[in-house]
Amino acid sequence: MDHIALPTDFHRRLLTWIQQEQGLVRWSVLATAVGIAAGIGAIGFFWLLEQSTAIFLGHLVGYLPPAPFAEGNHPPLGSAVSWKLPLVVALGGLLSGLLVFSLAPEAEGHGTDAAIESFHFRDGKVRGRVIPVKVIASAITIGTGGSGGREGPTAQIAAGIGSLIAETLGLSPTDRRLLLATGMGAGIGAIFRAPLGGALLSAEILYLHDFEVEALFPALIASIVGYTIYSAWAGWEPIFGARPDLALTSWRELPAYGMLGLLCGLVGRIYATGFYTVQRLFGRLPLPRWAKPALGGLLVGGIGLVFPQVLGTGYGWVQLGMESSTALQFPIWLLLALPLLKILATALSIGSGGSGGIFGPGVVIGAFVGIAWWRLLDLVGGHAAASPAPYAIVGMMALFGSIAHAPLAVMLMVAEMTGNLSLLAPAMLAIGLASVVVGQQTIYRSQLPRRADSPAHRLQYTFPLLHGLSVRDAIQPAPLLLHGNTPLNDAARQLQVAHLPDALVIDEHGTLLGVVTLQEVHEAATHPDRGCVADITQAVHPLPATMPLDEALAVLLSRHRDWLPVIDATGTVLGILHADGILKTYRAASRRAVRQLHWMTSDRIMLEVTLPADSPLVGRAIRELSLPKHVLLIAVRRGGTLLLPRGETRLEAGDTITFVTERHHARTVLATFGLPEQALVTTLKESEL
Numbered sequence: 001m002d003h004i005a006l007p008t009d010f011h012r013r014l015l016t017w018i019q020q021e022q023g024l025v026r027w028s029v030l031a032t033a034v035g036i037a038a039g040i041g042a043i044g045f046f047w048l049l050e051q052s053t054a055i056f057l058g059h060l061v062g063y064l065p066p067a068p069f070a071e072g073n074h075p076p077l078g079s080a081v082s083w084k085l086p087l088v089v090a091l092g093g094l095l096s097g098l099l100v101f102s103l104a105p106e107a108e109g110h111g112t113d114a115a116i117e118s119f120h121f122r123d124g125k126v127r128g129r130v131i132p133v134k135v136i137a138s139a140i141t142i143g144t145g146g147s148g149g150r151e152g153p154t155a156q157i158a159a160g161i162g163s164l165i166a167e168t169l170g171l172s173p174t175d176r177r178l179l180l181a182t183g184m185g186a187g188i189g190a191i192f193r194a195p196l197g198g199a200l201l202s203a204e205i206l207y208l209h210d211f212e213v214e215a216l217f218p219a220l221i222a223s224i225v226g227y228t229i230y231s232a233w234a235g236w237e238p239i240f241g242a243r244p245d246l247a248l249t250s251w252r253e254l255p256a257y258g259m260l261g262l263l264c265g266l267v268g269r270i271y272a273t274g275f276y277t278v279q280r281l282f283g284r285l286p287l288p289r290w291a292k293p294a295l296g297g298l299l300v301g302g303i304g305l306v307f308p309q310v311l312g313t314g315y316g317w318v319q320l321g322m323e324s325s326t327a328l329q330f331p332i333w334l335l336l337a338l339p340l341l342k343i344l345a346t347a348l349s350i351g352s353g354g355s356g357g358i359f360g361p362g363v364v365i366g367a368f369v370g371i372a373w374w375r376l377l378d379l380v381g382g383h384a385a386a387s388p389a390p391y392a393i394v395g396m397m398a399l400f401g402s403i404a405h406a407p408l409a410v411m412l413m414v415a416e417m418t419g420n421l422s423l424l425a426p427a428m429l430a431i432g433l434a435s436v437v438v439g440q441q442t443i444y445r446s447q448l449p450r451r452a453d454s455p456a457h458r459l460q461y462t463f464p465l466l467h468g469l470s471v472r473d474a475i476q477p478a479p480l481l482l483h484g485n486t487p488l489n490d491a492a493r494q495l496q497v498a499h500l501p502d503a504l505v506i507d508e509h510g511t512l513l514g515v516v517t518l519q520e521v522h523e524a525a526t527h528p529d530r531g532c533v534a535d536i537t538q539a540v541h542p543l544p545a546t547m548p549l550d551e552a553l554a555v556l557l558s559r560h561r562d563w564l565p566v567i568d569a570t571g572t573v574l575g576i577l578h579a580d581g582i583l584k585t586y587r588a589a590s591r592r593a594v595r596q597l598h599w600m601t602s603d604r605i606m607l608e609v610t611l612p613a614d615s616p617l618v619g620r621a622i623r624e625l626s627l628p629k630h631v632l633l634i635a636v637r638r639g640g641t642l643l644l645p646r647g648e649t650r651l652e653a654g655d656t657i658t659f660v661t662e663r664h665h666a667r668t669v670l671a672t673f674g675l676p677e678q679a680l681v682t683t684l685k686e687s688e689l
Contacts, residue, residue, distance in 0.1 A: 024217065030175075031182055031218035033165055035225025038158035038186035042230045045135050045154055046191065052143025053312065056092060061085050061145075065308070066316025069241030070193070070234070075320065080308035085145065086301030089311075092144025093297030096137040096355050097290035104133040105289075110148075110350055110358040111138070111156030115184045116206055117446035118159070120454045123558050124177035125167070126160035134160075137355035145304055145311040146297055147345035149360020151188045158187030158226070170541050173558050174551045177456050178215050181206065185219040188359070188413075190226035193239055197413025199223040204406040208442060210450040240319055242419030246390045248426050260373050260391060261398045261430030265437025267369050268403035271343050271362060272443045278347035289353055296352030300345045309338055310345035314364035318396075321371040322389040332379070335372035339365045358443060362400035363414070370395025390426070393418050397427045402434035403443045466550035466586055471543050474585035475566050475575040481506050484513050484534035488525045491533050492518065504565050504573060505537045511571040515540040542567045543577055553582055587637075607661060607669065613653040615674030621650050631669055632660040 058064050061084050064077040100107045106114055107130050118126055138153035162183030166176035181202045189198020199219040203212045248254075282292050304311045320326045327335075346361040370391035393414060401410035411431065415421050451457045480503040482491050495503060495518045502517040514537035524536045542565045543552050556564060556579060563578040611618060617625060622633065622645050633645050637656040651657070661669050 027218045028221055030165070030179060031221035032225050034158065034162045034179055034183045034218070035186050035222035036229060037161040037165070038154075038183055038222060038226035039190050039229025041131075041135075041157040041161065042154050042187060042190040042226065043233050045139065045150065045157060046230075046234065048135060048139035049143055049150060052139045056088050056140075056144040057311075060088050063308070065312045065314075066320055068239050068315040068319040070237040070239045071315075073241075073319065074316075076308065076316070080304055080311065082305075085304055086298050089145040089301035089304065090294045090298035092140050092146055093293030093295070093349070093352065093354050094291070096141045096146075097293040097353055099133060099137045099140075100353070100355055101288075101290040104130045106130055107134040107137055107156070107355055108289075108353050110356065111152035111154075111159075112184065112188075112205070112357060112359060113152075113444045113446050115156050115159040115180060116444055118163070119177050119180055119206055120446060120448055120456055123173040123554075124163050124180040124456075126156075126163040126180065128160070128164055131157050131160045131164075134355060138357075141293070141297075141349060141354040141356050142312055144297065146300060146349035146354050146356060147310050147312070147314070147342065147361055148350050148354065148356020148358070149313060149363075150357060151191055151359040152357020153355065154187040154191040155184040155357070156187075158183035158190075162222075170539075172547070172551050173554045174456075178212075178218060181212055181215040182218040182222045185215070186222035186226040189223035190230040192413055192417055193227060193231055193234075193236075194413040194416035195223040195227035196220075197409050197411075197416055198227070200412060201406055201409035204409045205404060205444065206447065207451065207454075208405045208440065208447050208449045212451070238419040239315065239417045240322065240419075243389060243393075244420060244422070246387070246393070246418075246420050247422035248390075254426060254429060256373075256377055257391075257394055257426035257430050258433055260370060260394060261433035262437055263373060264366055264369055264395055264398035264430065265402055265434035267339050267343075267365065268362075268399045268434060268438050268443075269441055270340070271346075271365060271399070272403055272441050274343050275347045275351055275358065275443065276445070278344075279351035282352045292352045293349075293354040296348040296354060300348045303341060303345055303348075307334075307338070307341050310341050313360050314342060315360070318364055318367040318392060321367065322387070322392045324387045327371050327375065327388045328378075330371075330375075332372075332375050335368065335375055338368040339372070342368060359400065359404070362403065362443065363396045366395040366397070366399030367392040368395075369399060389418075390423055393420065393423055394427045394430050398430040398434040400443075401431045402438040403441065405435075405438075405442050405444075405447060407431045407435060466548065466553065466582070469549040469585060469589060470545065471547045471549060471552050471566055471577050472545040472574075474549060474577055474581040475545065476578055476581050478504055478565070478573060478576050480504070481573065482516060482533050483508065484532065484537065486533045487531065488521050488533065488536075491516065492521045492525065495521065504540075504576075505533050506573055510573060512540075512542055512565055512567050512573050513537050515565075540565060542571075544569075545574055549582055549585065552577055553579075556582075607666065608656060608658045609670065609673050611651055611653055611655045611657060612674055615651075615653070617651050617673060618653050619650060621648055623648065631665075631672075634658040634660060 053064065061080065061082050062078045063080040063082070066076045067074050104127060106127070111134055118124055134153050134156050138148065142148045142150065159180045162179035163176055166179045185198045185202025188201055189195040192198065199216065202219040203215045206212050282296065285292060287295065300310065309317045342361055342365050346358060350356050350358060371388045374388035374391040396414045397411045401407040404410065411424060411427050415424065448454050480494060480498050480500055482494065482503050482505050484505055484507050502515055505513040505516050507513055513534065516533050516537055520536050541555065541559060543555065545566050545568055563576045566574045566577050568574055635658045636645050636649060638652060
């Protein structure tokens with residue numbers, strides 16, 4: 001570790017407050033910082049995307065895609081039919097591929113999925129270089145005509161900034177994950193001008209069937225801050241304009257919306273399957289990874305020569321298609337083909353390794369399905385609205401809300417993007433039926449079924465009692481505290497006498513300054529400019545006494561340490577938290593919990609046995625055991641690790657197993673575990689309740 005420049009007393013106390021305080025005020029401060037970063041990031045990315053589009057498509061090809069209501073509301077300018085178009089889209093893929101795979105390979109593909117993966121599997125960590133790489137690569141990919149959405153890059157940008165804020169402040173992995181999720185929702189809410197939907201998305205999109213409830217409050221704050229900053233620059237109108245005139249006018253329209261939901265579910269499955277099929281095919285190509293986006297871009301450019309609707313984000317074409325006069329001008333075969341063509345173009349652009357989002361294309365595909373369905377109803381004389389706009393809006397919600405497993409968030413986002421809440425009733429019907437068709441399939445492969453399946457919550461669910469215990473319950477006295485003004489020779493002597501490799505350093509008020517090691521003391525003693533311990537103090541991550549034990553254990557694991565100092569709200573050292581102390585505290589809490597079971601009587605006892613190497617249960621999963629019905633297996637301790645037994649847990653020789661059974665069945669249970677009867681007396685004595 002690097003030597004630290006000790007902060008001023010004010011800065012130290014402020015940092016301590018941020019690290020320890022768990023109330024709404026602290027989260028409001030952190031969420032506001034993330035929201036500011038999300039708003040500024042959305043502005044920067046949108047500006048780069050506009051410049052990229054103007055340079056590559058406008059100047060080189062002579063074509064500009066149509067724009068939605070809030071972004072110019074203009075029809076397509078110029079013609080996309082040019083031999084330059086495939087070359088320009090391929091050039092964009094090449095530049096993006098070179099940038100991504102040489103600097104930050106994790107910026108490949110769609111950013112939202114990368115942020116979800118970081119939440120679950122990387123403790124919410126995002127490398128700092130990913131942010132600028134993602135910004136530039138996505139602006140080039142989409143600006144040259146690649147089919148992608150701008151929400152994915154914005155989500156990864158804001159999520160990365162949230163992660164960096166947490167890392168800079170030394171926050172816990174739990175806080176870092178929440179700030180990452182907060183940034184993700186704030187970024188999407190800002191770029192889509194949909195703050196409520198964006199906030200809800202941060203909690204809903206992480207799982208197939210669950211919510212990250214803790215992310216809701218900071219996400220609401222960050223999303224409204226990001227939206228305010230972005231809209232103050234870009235304007236306050238919904239992207240597709242306010243459409244308060246659209247509403248459900250008759251129950252006879254509901255069957256049509258229900259059928260639209262079934263169609264959207266089917267097309268959603270095609271979207272997910274097609275995207276990842278193309279991604280796998282590109283993965284098998286014998287080409288350098290940086291060259292594959294160029295090939296994908298070349299193919300997209302070829303499609304764009306005939307079907308320019310697939311180029312870029314596609315929002316402008318949705319705006320045009322929402323008007324009946326324009327929708328009626330499109331051939332019916334084209335409207336039926338556009339959803340599939342947009343799926344193919346998105347898979348080629350992003351699945352090949354290009355950088356962009358798949359949220360936006362999913363919304364556009366849903367809108368195309370809705371417009372095509374309106375045309376079919378109009379041809380057969382079905383109960384259709386006078387305008388295709390309601391079907392486009394409901395199609396957006398149903399298709400992507402179902403395949404992303406985020407129905408509530410997407411419904412609200414689309415409602416905010418169109419300024420219309422009156423279509424929520426048919427949208428609920430459509431998205432419900434679409435979700436039935438989609439089933440377990442998802443467009444985001446990093447989503448997990450539930451919180452219990454996420455490594456982010458493994459400690460909370462593996463050791464459920466830890467969440468109800470705090471660091472204060474497991475605190476131990478610090479073996480040695482050194483004052484900052486202690487001479488180095490004295491410090492070395494104290495460490496040697498105590499047989500310690502390191503010790504905490506405090507100031508005259510007992511406030512934590514850091515940690516010092518015996519090796520550092522010996523090395524520094526040879527330098528005349530370093531006379532006391534404060535000169536060589538290193539930073540150390542303190543734990544607040546109020547932190548839940550599962551979060552504290554996660555901090556220990558993430559920092560690869562056996563112990564960390566514990567401080568109070570003023571930064572005063574209270575002691576240390578050691579991994580052994582956590583295990584002892586959990587074991588004691590488990591015993592107390594067993595005693596409190598309402599069915600526990602004097603006829604039931606808790607036994608603790610160690611599995612011998614010759615036990616017939618060694619190597620078998622718990623679900624495979626034929627334990628008597630009167631046996632309740634409580635815990636398995638393996639070495640220094642306490643495991644909450646699951647069906648897939650396989651027993652090993654030396655495991656210490658804790659279970660509850662009836663007293664008169666004790667001998668039978670011991671025989672099941674391969675233990676002799678003479679072990680019964682000792683076992684009963686050690687497990688007295």
